Amino acid sequence: MVRTPCCDKSGLKKGTWTPEEDRKLMDYVTRYGCWNWRQLPKYAGLSRCGKSCRLRWLNYLRPNIKRGNYSKEEEDIIIKLHEKLGNRWSTIAAELPGRTDNEIKNHWHTNLKKRLLLQNSVTDDQKSDQNSQSETSSQEEVSTPPQEFDINPMNTPQILESSTSTSSSTDHDQVSSITTDTTPVEFNRSSETIIQEDRVANFFEPYAGNNFWTEPFLADNSYNFNISNDFLAPLIDPGYVSLHSPFLDGELLCPYGLY
DNA sequence: AAGCACGCCAACCGCTTGAGT
């Protein structure tokens, strides 16, 4: 049996997402959750394959995404974890809240890899200089051995929460990021919840007119969970059909999102 | 001003994994 292709090659849009598509996807996912990525575009009114929708949501539209402006701490974590784990970007991303595996992977290939190569070449030069100056001191390595890095989440430095408590005051130590609305966001353990709520509010401000953020279907505990009529009605009244809901075919598909 | 090269990053593609039957 041939596996059904994840992307219908005919009629499905590819390439850059338009603001309208973003709005539709965000509207739908926040309302109904990502109950089935393959079916989702159909109900959301998108001419995209589910895979594309999933990627767009995870890498761009999802709340709490941090974009750009990697702090030195974050870069150090990436470098150390990559040293330890290799190209397991999703595992590395799990240690950097708000960062996506795709973004970390891109940042690695475009910045960190080159920087490391540069550092290594400098280190090699230093080594050769030292060797030429003193053959007897060769026991002392210039580059320190890889620092053992504990990836246990309980022990791993959590940049977003802990960075402000480390009081070394370089430019990078106060973790801030530029979000899509270019509002710098500071993370602080004591006010984290409030700040994140503000971020979500800011993020969805352009869509406020749709009221969908006030009716989210999110399993995430950090958001208020209000039950909208669109969700309740089909459960109460089997005859109820919402134009954009997953109940169209009369099957009850999980309306709860994973996020 | 035009053309080119390069870097960044969003998105795609194909393979793997794991849950469900």
Next chain:
DNA sequence: TACTCAAGCGGTTGGCGTGCT
């Protein structure tokens, strides 16, 4: 146990912006 399929993952591609000539 074997099979199917949705979701996850990592490598790669291509478009766009920017800087240089």
